[in-house]
Amino acid sequence: MTRTTRDRLLIGALAGAGVAWGARQLLRFARRITLDDRVVIITGASTGHGLMVARYAARHGAHLVLAAREAENLYAAEVEMIHQGARSVLAVPTDVADREQCQYLVDLTVERHGRVDVLVNNAGIIQVGPMETMTIQDFEDALATNFWGALYCTLAAVPHMRQRRFGRIANVVSVGGKLPAPHLLPYTASKFALTGLTQALRVELAKDGILITGIYPNLMRTGGHVHAWVKGDRQAEYTLFALSDTLPVISTSAEHVARMLWRAVCNGDPEVVVGWPAAAAATVHALSPSWTLEGLALINRLLPAPTGSGGPLRGEDVQGRLPELLSQRIPVPARPSVNPRG
Secondary structure: OOHHHHHHHHHHHHHHHHHHHHHHHHHHHHHOOOOOOOEEEEEOOOOHHHHHHHHHHHHOOOEEEEEEOOHHHHHHHHHHHHHHOOOEEEEEEOOOOOHHHHHHHHHHHHHHHOOOOEEEEOOOOOEEOOHHHOOHHHHHHHHHHHHHHHHHHHHHHHHHHHHHOOEEEEEEOOHHHOOOOOOOHHHHHHHHHHHHHHHHHHHHHHHHOEEEEEEEEOOEEOOHHHHOEEOOOHHHHHHHHHHHHHOOOOOEEHHHHHHHHHHHHHHOOOEEEEOHHHHHHHHHHHHOHHHHHHHHHHHHHOOOOOOOOOOOEEHHHOOOOOOHHHOOOOOOOOOOOOOOOO
8 A cells, every 4th residue: 555545545534524514513503402401300319419410400400300219308408499590399209229119200291281391211220149148039129220320210211202302311321331340249130231222212203303312421529328238248339339429539520421312312412421430340341341341350359259248338337437528428408397299
């Protein structure tokens, strides 16, 4: 190949890349929406990342429907979102693992607002510990919330979105849906299932004007480690998980993830990977899965052995926890003295 030919090929490749980039920007511009006056359902909205997602939407003038299992924190979030600038707020205590409750959540939203514009499937649970400590029930619980919960809410919302030929659905998957992490087996299995669901829904629903976005954040500084279920050598497992979940260099702020989530949803993007560690790991795994799996297997050898006795504990109940100054938790809104819904 002569130098002239190589130069022409390079110029052609750069020109093609430029045209592709320009076409993508035009497509994003055509699809772009704002959150002002949109009806938005957010699951897992009472604490952590879901609370940050709700705050962002509230500040941009959305009508919010907040769902979570814990009613007390949920009603506190309802009061806060009014002060944050939401056009309206409705709190609906919901266990997304129950299909009937998901249907009720969507039906109540449509009854109140006449439509559903955006659904954010954020609710999730996580169990930490080696495979030997995990039971079938752990897998069923992880799938019930992380996978089935997202599917139930989606199936309830899609008919209403189809009628209007418009809708946006965000599935908060996490980097655990891109590559496996040792000692997070049920969580990883459920998130890989959610990745498949997210991508397949994107392909099937785009023709109806419904755009599905997969959100793949790095570990986030939300204080979520205190809600994880820890098994095996619980103190060691909790310490390692809490460090990975809180150190700024290897974790990402929840505020940044919330901004990137809404940017991707409003642009109608198929997916967004948030945080350089997640982006780097996902890229390397996509290019060379064999090498990443070999590397992760070596890391697994360094993790705590399946020792200890007793059942699972929430991170906040593990003895010898890291000092709270490391947790960098998102402040939960002050709880109202009475139920704001009377």
